[in-house]
Amino acid sequence: MQWNGQYRDDLRQFVKGDPGMVGAVMTRMYGSDDLFPDSVEYACHAWQSVNFINSHDGFTLYDLVSYNRKHNETNGHDNRDGMDQNFSWNCGWEGDKNVPEEVMELRRRQAKNFGCLLFLSNGTPMFRAGDEFLNTQYGNNNPYNQNNEINWLDWSRKEENGEIFRFFKLMIAFRKQHPSLARSRFWRDDVQWFGTDGAADTSHASHSIAFYLDGASEEDDDLYVIINAWWNGLDFTIQKGNAGEWKRVIDTSLPSPDDIAIPGDEKTIDQVTYTVNARSVVVLIRERSV
Helix, strand or coil: EEECCHHHHHHHHHHCCCCCCCCHHHHHHHCCCCCCCCCCCCCCCCHHEEEEEECCCCCHHHHCCCCCCCCHHHHHCCCCCCCCCCCCCCCCCCCCCCHHHHHHHHHHHHHHHHHHHHHHHHCCCCCCCHHHHHHCCCCCCCCCCCCCCCCCCHHHHHCCCHHHHHHHHHHHHHHHHHCCCCCCCCHHHHHEEEECCCCECCCCCEEEEEEEEHHHHHCCCCEEEECCCCCCCCEEEEECCCCCCCCCECCCCCCCCHHHHHCCEECCCCCCCCECCCCCCCCECCCCCC
């Protein structure tokens, strides 16, 4: 097993809205077979890729969506220490003081997007302790010498950000409930990639992708995942199945608790089109035929 830093960088760039990242995200979510070759010579497995967005080094998840640059002044090195290339985006407001509510809403959505994509990806997911309740280091991405509130877990944020904690908890449960996502091998022919209305658009200007994952080989339900990293909503035509067959489990643009449904509370989709709001992820499920 190996930490996949390329997964981290590609997912960060895609979610914050950088162009030209769709093809890379497809490869990362598939299991990074360019780094762990699915060939007779190497015979790698998808689980060998340790997928992560944040680790003990660098920004926390909340800081990743709250700061455009590092703020390491308290370390005593004139802000020269720590990585400069973080692929972060502050959602329109630097830092954590007097943040407009619409910015906070977008930050929470982006945090959910990152968590959602992490647990939908083939491979072994890893997340940093505290990211499930938006712990912060106040923009410090190298607090090696900070034995204080900068580097401690602030458990009060678990109460403040209960919807994020709930989302992460249910995403973990969703992954465990669907073995089709986390396989010992790559998805291979069980996955099909789509765009808004047909083939996947991997052009430089594209910011969206969808995929269908057939669960039959794993005795699992079918999944249809739609990812819109663009700053405008997009109408997607569901390319598999008929109206009424799919149920919505996740829509990160919706307020909690509608952002992720507990088993049994999924909402039936009565049309073959679904409007995916700006910067959001939607997951649909079709129950396996017995």
